[in-house]
Amino acid sequence: MSLPPDTPQGVANALGYLQHHLQELTERQHVSENNINSTLAALTVQLQQLIQLVANPSLPPPAVPNTPPPLVPSPPVSPSPTPPTQQTRPKLSCPPDFNGEHHNGRTFLNSLRLALEQFHDEQERILWTFTFFKGGRAAKWSENVFRQEVDTGVFPIQT
Numbered sequence: 001m002s003l004p005p006d007t008p009q010g011v012a013n014a015l016g017y018l019q020h021h022l023q024e025l026t027e028r029q030h031v032s033e034n035n036i037n038s039t040l041a042a043l044t045v046q047l048q049q050l051i052q053l054v055a056n057p058s059l060p061p062p063a064v065p066n067t068p069p070p071l072v073p074s075p076p077v078s079p080s081p082t083p084p085t086q087q088t089r090p091k092l093s094c095p096p097d098f099n100g101e102h103h104n105g106r107t108f109l110n111s112l113r114l115a116l117e118q119f120h121d122e123q124e125r126i127l128w129t130f131t132f133f134k135g136g137r138a139a140k141w142s143e144n145v146f147r148q149e150v151d152t153g154v155f156p157i158q159t
Contacts, residue, residue: 092118100137108132126157 003012095111098104112129119125133142149155 095132097132097134098138099135100133100139100141122159123155126155126159 003015092115095108095115096104098108116125116129119128130142130145133139145156
């Protein structure tokens with residue numbers, strides 16, 4: 001395929017790479033189709049033998065090859081980048097809402113401790129924690145913090 005003379009070199013290179021990759025994929029598809037067809041033919045023969053055996057149980061069983069049909073080797077494939085594996089963690093339940101009552105403080109902090117590890121940024125941890133300050137003194141305090149941010153342009157809590 002010829003490109004217009006004013007085609008940028010980067011586009012031409014990318015197109016060449018894609019054409020080469022498409023050719024490799026087409027070759028791999030043909031090899032896979034050949035493997036499938038060979039396997040299908042062998043399975044068809046075995047199925048016909050089984051049908052004959054079921055229809056005439058007095059006949060001696062046919063010889064069945066011990067080896068599967070040979071597979072056509074796949075062409076070499078250039079390695080593709082593998083995505084990084086991510087370690088999965090159990091889904092944690094959210095802590096209970098906190099209203100600022102002293103007797104609920106330790107329970108709230110304990111429930112936060114594990115959940116906060118899922119955040120990579122200290123600011124995210126703080127803002128997420130604020131979402132549970134929904135009543136009483138805790139809600140009033142968080143409102144004051146956000147009001148201070150609006151007044152000064154700086155969020156007053158960093159850690």
